[in-house]
Amino acid sequence: MITRKASLFLIAPAIILLGCLFLYPLGYSLLWAFRDEEFGGWGLQNFAKAFALYSNDVLFTLIIVTLSTAIIGVLSVAIGGYLTLGENRVALVVLRWLYRWPLFIPFVVAAQLMRTFLAKNGMMNNIIVSTGLMEPLQAASYLDWRGIVITFVWKQTPFVALLVAGAMASLDRSTIEAARNLGASRLRILFEIVVPQVATTLMVGLILSYVVMMSVLSVPLMINAQTPTMITVDMAWRINAYSDYGVANALGFISYAMTAVIAWVYLRQGVREGGKPA
Amino acid sequence: MTSKIANLFTSAALALAIGSMAQAENVLNVASGGSQNMVDYVTDYLGPLFEEQNPGWEVNVVGTGPGNAGSQAILEKIKAQAGNETWDTDVVVMTQLKSGEMVTEGLLQKYVGDIETGKLATRDTSKSALGTDVEGYVMPMFHSQTAIAYNPDLVSNPPASFDELKTWTAENKGAFGYNGIKNGMSGVAFTAAWMYAYAGNTDQLMNGPYDPELKNSWDQALNDLKAFNENVTFTPGNAGTLDMMNRGEIVMGPVWVDMFYTWQADGRLNPNLKLLLPEPGMPGQPYYYAVPAKAENAEAARKFIALATSPEVQAEGIVKRFNWYPGIDAQHVESALDQETWNKLFTDVTPEDLAAKGKPFPLGPFFDDIREAYEQKVSN
Numbered sequence: 001m002i003t004r005k006a007s008l009f010l011i012a013p014a015i016i017l018l019g020c021l022f023l024y025p026l027g028y029s030l031l032w033a034f035r036d037e038e039f040g041g042w043g044l045q046n047f048a049k050a051f052a053l054y055s056n057d058v059l060f061t062l063i064i065v066t067l068s069t070a071i072i073g074v075l076s077v078a079i080g081g082y083l084t085l086g087e088n089r090v091a092l093v094v095l096r097w098l099y100r101w102p103l104f105i106p107f108v109v110a111a112q113l114m115r116t117f118l119a120k121n122g123m124m125n126n127i128i129v130s131t132g133l134m135e136p137l138q139a140a141s142y143l144d145w146r147g148i149v150i151t152f153v154w155k156q157t158p159f160v161a162l163l164v165a166g167a168m169a170s171l172d173r174s175t176i177e178a179a180r181n182l183g184a185s186r187l188r189i190l191f192e193i194v195v196p197q198v199a200t201t202l203m204v205g206l207i208l209s210y211v212v213m214m215s216v217l218s219v220p221l222m223i224n225a226q227t228p229t230m231i232t233v234d235m236a237w238r239i240n241a242y243s244d245y246g247v248a249n250a251l252g253f254i255s256y257a258m259t260a261v262i263a264w265v266y267l268r269q270g271v272r273e274g275g276k277p278a
Numbered sequence: 279m280t281s282k283i284a285n286l287f288t289s290a291a292l293a294l295a296i297g298s299m300a301q302a303e304n305v306l307n308v309a310s311g312g313s314q315n316m317v318d319y320v321t322d323y324l325g326p327l328f329e330e331q332n333p334g335w336e337v338n339v340v341g342t343g344p345g346n347a348g349s350q351a352i353l354e355k356i357k358a359q360a361g362n363e364t365w366d367t368d369v370v371v372m373t374q375l376k377s378g379e380m381v382t383e384g385l386l387q388k389y390v391g392d393i394e395t396g397k398l399a400t401r402d403t404s405k406s407a408l409g410t411d412v413e414g415y416v417m418p419m420f421h422s423q424t425a426i427a428y429n430p431d432l433v434s435n436p437p438a439s440f441d442e443l444k445t446w447t448a449e450n451k452g453a454f455g456y457n458g459i460k461n462g463m464s465g466v467a468f469t470a471a472w473m474y475a476y477a478g479n480t481d482q483l484m485n486g487p488y489d490p491e492l493k494n495s496w497d498q499a500l501n502d503l504k505a506f507n508e509n510v511t512f513t514p515g516n517a518g519t520l521d522m523m524n525r526g527e528i529v530m531g532p533v534w535v536d537m538f539y540t541w542q543a544d545g546r547l548n549p550n551l552k553l554l555l556p557e558p559g560m561p562g563q564p565y566y567y568a569v570p571a572k573a574e575n576a577e578a579a580r581k582f583i584a585l586a587t588s589p590e591v592q593a594e595g596i597v598k599r600f601n602w603y604p605g606i607d608a609q610h611v612e613s614a615l616d617q618e619t620w621n622k623l624f625t626d627v628t629p630e631d632l633a634a635k636g637k638p639f640p641l642g643p644f645f646d647d648i649r650e651a652y653e654q655k656v657s658n
Binding site: 241 | 345346347350457458459460461511512513514515518521522525526527646649650653654657658
C-alpha cells in the first residue's frame with residue numbers, strides 16, 4: 001500500500017509542471033488583461049479597446065465555432081450510427097477505414113490543403129467545372145468563413161466520430177435488437193435508442209472539439225483573408241504588430257470566458273455522474 | 279506573462295541550438311530575425327564562405343521568424359542577459375523598428391567606422407531607422423521593396439498611379455487583390471503607400487516629427503480606402519497574393535520584389551508577370567546587420583559583417599542568389615556583377631524608379647497609428 005505521503009511525492013512532478021507551465025501563465029495573463037501599460041494602472045482599458053476594435057471578431061468566432069461544433073455533431077452521429085447500424089459490408093469497411101484519416105493531419109497542414117482545394121480556381125471548383133456541372137465563371141472562392149468551417153469540420157469530425165462510434169459499439173445490442181424486432185426503422189433506432197445512450201460521450205467529444213477550435217490560429221490565418229476574423233488572429237496581431245500584450249490578454253480573457261461556459265457544462269456533467277468527468 | 283513564457287521558450291530554443299554547436303573551437307553565433315530564406319542565406323552561403331576564410335571558426339545561425347515579431351524575440355533575449363559579462367549572440371539581423379529600439383536602449387555597439395565596407399553604405403536607411411538615428415550601429419544586409427505585380431496578358435495598360443489604380447479597380451471589380459493588414463507585410467506596405475498618396479503630410483509620416491494629433495486628419499483617406507476595398511479581393515498572405523495570381527483569380531496585387539523574382543526563378547510563378555511602382559511610390563525596408571554591445575566575439579562579428587557587405591558577396595549572394603536589392607550602394611555592386619543578372623533585377627523597376635518611388639515605412643508611432651486607424655475605420 002502506498003502511503004499518503006508517497007502518493008503526494010509521486011504526483012508532485014505532474015503538479016509542479018501543471019503549475020509552472022499552465023496555471024501560473026494562465027493566472028498571470030488573466031490578471032494582466034487588467035493592466036494598463038501606458039499609464040501604469042489597473043482597469044478595463046484593454047477590454048474597452050478590445051471591444052471597440054474586435055467585438056465583431058468575438059461574435060464571428062462564437063458563431064463559427066458553434067456552427068462547426070453543430071455540424072461535427074451531426075456528422076459524427078451519422079458516421080457512428082452507420083458503423084453501428086449499417087448493413088452494407090463494403091460500405092462499412094470503406095467508411096471505417098476512411099473516416100479517421102484527418103485525425104493524423106495537423107491543423108496547419110489541413111489549412112494549407114484547403115487553401116489550394118477551396119480557392120476560386122482551386123481543385124474543388126476545377127473538378128466540378130470539368131464534370132460540366134458548373135460554368136467556370138460561376139466558380140466562387142470558399143476562402144472565407146465557409147473555408148474555416150469546412151476545415152474545422154473536416155479535421156474534428158473524425159475525433160468525435162471515433163469517440164461516438166466506440167461508445168455506440170459498446171452499447172448493449174439487445175435494446176437495438178428489441179427495437180428492430182418491434183419494427184422500428186434504423187433512423188428511429190438511431191435517434192431514440194442509440195443517441196440518448198451515447199449522449200454523454202457525444203457531448204464530451206463536442207466540448208473538447210469546441211475548445212480546440214477556439215484556440216486554432218493557423219486555420220483562420222491561412223484561410224480567411226476577410227474581416228471579420230477569429231480572435232486568435234487578433235491576439236497574434238496585437239503582439240506582433242504593436243507588442244501590445246494588454247489587449248491580447250484581454251482578448252485571451254474573453255476567449256477563456258467563452259470556453260469557461262462550456263467547461264462548466266463539462267464539469268457539471270461529471271459531477272452528476274459521480275464526481276468523475278467522462 | 280505570455281511574453282515572458284514566449285521568451286523563455288525562445289531563449290531555451292536559442293540556448294539549445296547554440297549549445298549543440300559548442301564543441302567547435304570558435305563559434306560565431308548569428309541570430310536572424312527574418313524568414314526562412316534569410317536563415318538559408320547564412321547556412322547555405324555566407325556561413326560556409328566565412329568558415330573557409332577563417333579556419334577554426336564555425337558559424338551558427340538561429341532564425342527567430344519574420345517581421346518585427348522575430349526581431350522582438352532577439353531583442354528580448356539580449357535584454358535578458360544584459361547583466362552578464364558577455365553576451366552569447368555575436369551578430370544580429372533585425373528589422374528597422376527593432377534595431378532602432380535596440381540602439382535607443384544601448385544594446386548595440388558602434389562598429390561601422392571600424393570596417394572597410396562601412397563607407398560603401400551611404401543611403402539614408404543606413405543612418406536613420408524609421409526616425410531613430412542609427413548611424414554607425416548598422417549595416418544594411420539588403421533592401422527589399424514592395425511593388426505592384428500584374429499580368430500583362432490581361433492588363434495591357436496597367437495603372438501608373440494610385441489614382442489610376444482606383445479607377446481601374448472600379449472598372450475591374452475583384453481583379454486587384456491584397457492581403458489587408460493582418461496577413462503579412464505586403465498588404466501593410468500597400469496601406470502605408472495609400473496613406474502616403476492620400477493622407478497628406480507624406481514627409482512628416484516618413485521623417486517625423488511625430489504628432490499624435492495627425493491621425494485625426496486621415497478620415498477622408500481611410501473612407502476612400504474602405505470604398506476601394508469594396509472592389510478588391512482579399513488574399514491570404516504575401517504568398518497568397520502570388521498564389522492567386524498564378525491561378526488567375528486576380529490579375530494584380532502588391533508583392534515583395536525579392537519574393538516575386540525568387541518564385542519566378544524557381545518556376546513557381548507565371549514567367550510573364552511583371553512589376554511596376556506606381557506614383558507616388560511604395561515602401562520598402564532594409565534588414566540590418568548589427569553587433570550587440572557585449573558580444574563575446576565582437577572582432578569576428580566585424581569580420582563577418584565586413585565579408586557580408588563586401589561588393590562581391592553582395593553581388594553573388596544578395597543579388598544573384600536571393601534576388602534582393604543590395605544593402606550597400608548599388609554602384610559598388612554593379613561592377614562585381616555580370617550585366618545580365620543586373621539587368622534582370624532592374625527590368626521592371628529601374629534604379630531611377632527605385633530612387634524616386636522607393637519609400638521607407640512610416641515613422642514607428644505613425645506606423646502604429648496607421649495600422650490602428652485601419653482597424654478602426656476600414657476593417658471594422
